[in-house]
Amino acid sequence: MDTNKQDLIDRFIRKELSEEEESNFKKTLIEDQEASENIELLEHTRRRLGARAMKDKLISWGFTEEKFQKEETTQSNKQIKLWVGLSAAACLVLIFMFNVPDNNSATDQLDNYNPPSFESPTVTDSLQSQPEITDSITPSKNELIDSLQSIMKNL
């Protein structure tokens, strides 16, 4: 294939030909199998190069194996949380179902429980009820003399 034809093919692939040039060029392709195949290959190549450029962009954006692993970990953690939640809910349901109520049950006891009334004595009351200290520990002078006299008599 000569250089001029290759240049023409390149311009065709790069969409640089005018409408008239393109129309004339397409007519020549009907009988030129080599050029047709070259164009087909170049068109595939051009698209794959574009796709490859996007693939590089995706990698730079982080759409790699690591993102899959991260997503898998997140999903796995979500599943674990879901299972734990479901198990807990199931346990509560089982406890509720098998816990037959009776008279001695804690709930009944709680319901029947009457707390004793408790009235704290007022401060003044308690103080008034106490005996006077002076009366009890300070006997009069006469009482002391009488006591001594009786002790002496007994001696």
Added chain:
Amino acid sequence: MSSKLPKQKYSDLEYVSCIKNESVQRDLANVCFDYYFLYYKKVVHMDSWKVDIFQDSFSELWLELTEGDIYISNNNEICHKIWKTGETRKLECSLLTYFMSIAKNIYLAKFATRREISMTDWQSMRENSDDNSNEDFYSLKIAKDTVPTNNLKDEVVGNSVDSMSTRCRQILTLFYWEALSLDEILEKIDDISTKDALKTKKSKCMLTLEERVNKGLIQIGLKPYTKQKKNNNGYQ
């Protein structure tokens, strides 16, 4: 498959009309990832391929959007142009469902172009297959006969592009994909100083690529492209 959809920031129409905006691209990639993560095990039976298949599928969807294969019609409907045949149809499904169908096709094409599958991969495929999808699993063995030839060629060309040196891929991408002029490419590449040297390098890269593509096509039983001949000065 459409029972649970990830929350989209934009509508499908907005994704199609604004796909050149990078934040829209990124958001679409996120939504596609969430959807793919939920359902990929139903489509991709080889766990080691899941990342590659996602990246390739999204790149393909993006390519179809930017190349105008998926576009908005005058009736404000999303339409899909089938590459090569040029036939146009209204897109009956959501972009996400379409994305998953791309993933399935890419997976089948990738599978068909790999000749040797390790026992671990087979085991992984068996384990990941649903009980009721054994038929699909065994039919993968004859995937080569059912995957469209264009998908297979795309896969072979894609593999060949991936296997090229970074320098070659850079030159070819700048020239064929970004459609930059040789002068503009020279400004971006330090170790090539003249236009002629760049042209020669580009031709050598294309020749290497063509050889690899032809080898890949022969391996899977497809007709290779007509081999380019070297001229008297080296490469064309």
